[in-house]
Amino acid sequence: xxxxxxxxxxxxxxxxxxxxxxxxxxxxxxxxxxxxxxxxxxxxxxxxxxxxxxxxxxxxxxxxxxxxxxxxxxxxxxxxxxxxxxxxxxxxxxxxxxxxxxxxxxxxxxxxxxxxxxxx
Amino acid sequence: xxxxxxxxxxxxxxxxxxxxxxxxxxxxxxxxxxxxxxxxxxxxxxxxxxxxxxxxxxxxxxxxxxxxxxxxxxxxxxxxxxxxxxxxxxxxxxxxxxxxxxxxxxxxxxxxxxxxxxxxxxxxxxxxxxxxxxxxxxxxxxxxxxxxxxxxxxxxxxxxxxxxxxxxxxxxxxxxxxxxxxxxxxxxxxxxxxxxxxxxxxxxxxx
Numbered sequence: 452x453x454x455x456x457x458x459x460x461x462x463x464x465x466x467x468x469x470x471x472x473x474x475x476x477x478x479x480x481x482x483x484x485x486x487x488x489x490x491x492x493x494x495x496x497x498x499x500x501x502x503x504x505x506x507x508x509x510x511x512x513x514x515x516x517x518x519x520x521x522x523x524x525x526x527x528x529x530x531x532x533x534x535x536x537x538x539x540x541x542x543x544x545x546x547x548x549x550x551x552x553x554x555x556x557x558x559x560x561x562x563x564x565x566x567x568x569x570x571x
Numbered sequence: 572x573x574x575x576x577x578x579x580x581x582x583x584x585x586x587x588x589x590x591x592x593x594x595x596x597x598x599x600x601x602x603x604x605x606x607x608x609x610x611x612x613x614x615x616x617x618x619x620x621x622x623x624x625x626x627x628x629x630x631x632x633x634x635x636x637x638x639x640x641x642x643x644x645x646x647x648x649x650x651x652x653x654x655x656x657x658x659x660x661x662x663x664x665x666x667x668x669x670x671x672x673x674x675x676x677x678x679x680x681x682x683x684x685x686x687x688x689x690x691x692x693x694x695x696x697x698x699x700x701x702x703x704x705x706x707x708x709x710x711x712x713x714x715x716x717x718x719x720x721x722x723x724x725x726x727x728x729x730x731x732x733x734x735x736x737x738x739x740x741x742x743x744x745x746x747x748x749x750x751x752x753x754x755x756x757x758x759x760x761x762x763x764x765x766x767x768x769x770x771x772x773x774x775x776x777x778x
Contacts, residue, residue: 482645502774516762542614
């Protein structure tokens with residue numbers, strides 16, 4: 452018989468022993484970012500610029516929540532990379548349809564029939 | 572013993588070392604996988620919403636006041652902090668404090684849900700339904716109710732889970748790891764709201 456290797460007790464990396472003050476600072480930062488969103492909403496910028504800002508601010512909020520509230524930062528680096536890369540890839544892969552959305556708005560290139568050509 | 576038997580036994584022993592992937596307990600790994608899948612679900616909803624908003628020429632901007640959404644955001648963000656305090660207390664074996672913080676978190680979730688329902692009723696009162704509204708394309712109602720409804724469903728499920736896990740933790744049937752797993756779910760619900768607010772509410776403010 453081959454003996455099983457020694458089983459080591461692996462404690463989870465996230466231990467929730469950080470001082471409360473750290474969590475309150477993160478909470479205040481997230482609140483400030485959320486408040487900044489509401490300020491952006493009333494600023495006079497075009498929709499594209501507003502959209503970019505509206506995307507950046509929640510990404511920063513989500514990053515703080517993920518890393519410190521959900522303790523992803525304290526987990527193994529391999530797990531952090533797995534979550535970030537896998538989720539990011541899936542979400543980026545969803546963006547393939549935007550060109551079609553603009554086609555709905557603007558009309559596809561060469562979508563208009565040429566003069567003298569009878570459409571079937 | 573043949574070489575093949577040794578190989579098989581060695582393989583089996585490797586599978587039973589008890590060391591989980593990434594040194595993360597199975598329950599925590601399961602909730603992380605659920606969170607990744609659920610994040611993809613919400614992302615798909617928001618991308619579809621963006622697709623429709625971009626393509627529809629008469630997209631309405633019906634929101635005149637942000638008071639309600641500010642209050643809802645504040646409550647949900649604060650409930651995330653109280654959840655963190657609850658898990659921290661549970662890890663420190665302070666059962667009473669962990670239970671209290673968990674119940675406070677659940678109460679925050681209930682208040683959020685009530686404010687959400689009040690907002691829905693106000694919009695329905697103004698004539699907005701799933702397929703029709705008085706301001707523009709009917710797609711707005713369907714996308715708004717679907718995204719916020721899915722989030723509200725998650726909040727409701729979270730409140731039920733918090734109450735169930737909190738009570739069982741106090742009774743000694745669940746441990747701190749179970750509360751931590753529930754807390755991860757609750758933080759995720761909060762995280763999704765961070766994206767729903769700017770895209771669904773703030774980009775549709777009536778100026």
